[in-house]
Amino acid sequence: MKTLKYSRQRESIKTCLMARHDHPTADALYTSIREEFPNISLGTVYRNLNLLVELGEIQKLTCGDGADHFDADTSPHYHFVCRNCGHVYDLPMDPMDSINQLAQKHAEGQVESHTIYFYGTCNDCLGNN
Amino acid sequence: MKTLKYSRQRESIKTCLMARHDHPTADALYTSIREEFPNISLGTVYRNLNLLVELGEIQKLTCGDGADHFDADTSPHYHFVCRNCGHVYDLPMDPMDSINQLAQKHAEGQVESHTIYFYGTCNDCLGNN
DNA sequence: TTATTTAATAGTAACAATTACTACTACAAT
């Protein structure tokens, strides 16, 4: 079995992700971490992000804009994606666990979880701010 | 303004997509279309799939497995994705339009639509079949 | 029908996001 070994880079990746709430892509995170670790490798960022996802310490968001985004908040919650600027916002609404049962009635298999992405235009892009 | 011109390739792409219900990727569709058009180009498949999406004649599914999938059924409906084999199944359940209003209460912008993907293990992978 | 215009194509190159590889480094358990 492989024992996990401490690394400053991984710590920094997680700390940095926890500090921001804009659900950055691997590349965006890479850019901000380079301020602290000027010669960190993009591969290191990807590898550790995936490792942290496997450990259940962060979660990956695939909202359909090409690149995956990452979120340090692992509690089940939904996201609102602006079709105009691509910004991803947390949606502080209760998770609807009941819809799994709803889906289960029609599914050809065992339903375990679900993801929801809401799409629209954010206040910034609407000029309401 | 650009007028749309008929092409056998596009027709075949749409016909082929309508004939199957396994939500193929562009590459999978490319493979089956090559039986009829042995020298069709993968770029042609991508270009026409995206064009058909823009025209609203098909829809694109981004279920998080890397490649986009395509669905000739444009009516709003949800999908069940097997985490084991990657298969994508239609979920014949009513669309829950009301959850847009729910999300709207907490969203920092104008909510227009949503997507839901249910994840789990399909009957084939469970051995229930 | 032929000629003309222009969208669509095949083939290939380019691209972006991500992963794999390799030699080297650093942690940690003898």
Place this chain on the structure above:
DNA sequence: ATTGTAGTAGTAATTGTTACTATTAAATAA
């Protein structure tokens, strides 16, 4: 200290997708 192994930087390779270019073919007009 030595040694085993996880982690790293740097780079190459892969994958999914889009862009480019010369050519083909569909629609329109003569």
